[in-house]
Amino acid sequence: MRLSDLQTKEIINMTTGKRLGLIIDVIINAEGNIKSLILEEKKMKRLSSREEYELDWKQIAKIGDDIILVKDKYAE
Secondary structure, three states, rough: OOHHHOOOOOEEEOOOOEEEEEEEEEEEEOOOOEEEEEEEEOOOOOOEEEEEEEEEHHHHEEOOOEEEEEEOOOOO
């Protein structure tokens, strides 16, 4: 799977159903494996306001055709 394929999918928190944002980049470790995804969340109140954050690859529960479901790291 290519980064461009991942970037077309919505990231959804499977616990809350909240849309987390879009993938804008990935962090790859020395072995060539994906360590984490960099997401960009666009704030609805201010269209120009954007926030980036890192999502650990281990939080990914399922990659589907249109969405990526992630586990809430605080829901354990």
